[in-house]
Amino acid sequence: MAGRLSAARGPWRRLAAGLHQIGEVDRAVYEAIASVNTPALDSPVRRLSHVADHSVLWLGIAGGIALTGGPAGRRAAVRGLLALGTTSALVNVGVKSVWARRRPDRAGAGVPGKRHVTMPSSASFPSGHSASAFAFAGAIGRDLPLLALGLHLLAGAVAYSRIHTGVHYPGDTVIGAIIGASTAHTVTGILDRRAPALRLS
Numbered sequence: 001m002a003g004r005l006s007a008a009r010g011p012w013r014r015l016a017a018g019l020h021q022i023g024e025v026d027r028a029v030y031e032a033i034a035s036v037n038t039p040a041l042d043s044p045v046r047r048l049s050h051v052a053d054h055s056v057l058w059l060g061i062a063g064g065i066a067l068t069g070g071p072a073g074r075r076a077a078v079r080g081l082l083a084l085g086t087t088s089a090l091v092n093v094g095v096k097s098v099w100a101r102r103r104p105d106r107a108g109a110g111v112p113g114k115r116h117v118t119m120p121s122s123a124s125f126p127s128g129h130s131a132s133a134f135a136f137a138g139a140i141g142r143d144l145p146l147l148a149l150g151l152h153l154l155a156g157a158v159a160y161s162r163i164h165t166g167v168h169y170p171g172d173t174v175i176g177a178i179i180g181a182s183t184a185h186t187v188t189g190i191l192d193r194r195a196p197a198l199r200l201s
Contacts, residue, residue: 038164055132103119130177130180136184159174
């Protein structure tokens with residue numbers, strides 16, 4: 001998309017120039033993170049990124065909440081999974097197909113091999129892991145506020161892990177988090193509005 005904008009004139013050309021400069025900053029931050037020696041973090045961050053693949057981490061947490069949290073826990077788990085599924089479809093079927101950003105050049109940036117996870121074949125923008133993480137945390141946290149801080153910290157750690165392992169630029173994860181949080185707010189809002197109607201019917 002940025003390439004199409006760069007061929008335009010006037011305001012569109014200025015927009016394209018602005019997006020290009022943001023991309024340059026994004027790449028610079030990515031390379032700065034790659035250049036920092038973090039041997040104590042590399043293995044646990046890599047494992048965290050891996051366990052979040054295919055939302056396994058969030059499915060496990062949802063199961064635990066549903067089993068131990070009583071009716072409120074089961075309700076929160078269902079809402080969390082609905083927000084997660086909606087966000088995953090929005091990002092992977094929608095946004096990634098429109099804004100087909102290339103994955104980072106991990107070798108060129110010098111990301112240490114011990115950090116590596118499998119490089120996905122999908123577009124880089126936005127981060128599906130980040131979007132799913134913040135969608136789940138946002139939806140669960142709305143119903144179970146005592147878990148909100150911990151889940152959001154875990155979501156942030158998952159988002160960072162995708163930069164640390166070299167498979168996403170920072171901007172991918174930031175926008176993914178915004179999409180996930182916004183989708184969680186929308187999904188839970190719809191469910192809240194429907195709940196009274198369902199009880200009356």
